[in-house]
Amino acid sequence: TASLLPQDDIEMLIIDNDHAHATISLFGGHVLSFIPKHDNVQRLWLSKEAMLDGLHPIRGGVPICWPWFGAHASESGLASHGYVRTQNWHVVDCADEPEQTVVRLKPSTTQGEGFEGETQLSLVLFIGRELRIQLVTENTGSEPLSYTSALHTYFNIDDINHCELTGLDGDYLDKLQDYQRISTPIPYTFNEETDRVHLVTPESLTIVSGNIKTHIQSNGHDSIVVWNPWADKSKSMQDMEDQGYKNMLCVETAVTQGQQVLPGQSHTLEQVIR
Ligand code: TA6
Secondary structure (H helix, E strand, O other), rough: OOOEEEEEOOOEEEEOOOOOOEEEEEEEEEEEEEEEEEOOOEHHHHHHOOOOOOOHHHHHHEEEEEOOOOOOOOOOOOOOOOOHHHEEEEEEEEEEEOOOEEEEEEEOOOOOOEEOOOOOEEEEEEEEOOOEEEEEEOOOOOOEEEEEEEEOOOEEEEOOOHHEEEOOOOOEHHHHHHOEEEEEEEEOOOOOOEEEEEEOOOOEEEEEEOOOOEEEEEEOOOEEEEEEEEHHHHHOOOOOOOOOOHHEEEEEEEEEEEEEEEHHHEEEEEEOOO
């Protein structure tokens, strides 16, 4: 079933089928919860202090960062991670299939300060035993366009002090050390604030923490971003409960180096969670 429920100031789409339960905020086109029914383990983390006011970006779930990732390249006054995560999206269609419910959403507009380009943007969610997320950017203009983006997913984990991320190798750029290029630690565990752009495009990653094991597949990306704010940074974030960092890890399927889309072409950034 699919039902629309107003909660606080935003409308929530609740998907409840034989395979999973999911909650999607129409504000931001933002998946907040995904629980497969075969193990009833919540795969996504949502801050207890998340602001659901229809104004601020929601802390947790799967923020849609588009048409840029992080700070705007030239206009520092613009919001980080672009402007569609703070827009109202609408459901274009919602179809129940035997193995999954397929929901397509679009933002109210793809135009905004800081981005030139005529585009259509769609978020397509396939909600079943796994959650497949596709962010499709279509160039409907007459000029090539370039954008950056991320499916900025907050994964639910048992304890960041007992957590291992597997599947990454090669180098990363450390945002906490002036983008210094550093080789990926193996085993990949966590003991401090972490903010890294991995310049590799693995198809499959796994997060193991306590009895939660989450698999992540990525396509259409040029990098993987790994982030945990840790204790001090969390204290400076109004929408982050103090100890919340212990139960989350951001592993983001991202385009941080830039993706060109020619007129009439489209590009899909995809993350699959199970
Ligand atoms: O993905 C990592 C990052 O760019 C961090 O630098 C941190 O800013 C995080 O995103 C959260 O950004 P936000 O604007 O949602 O607070």
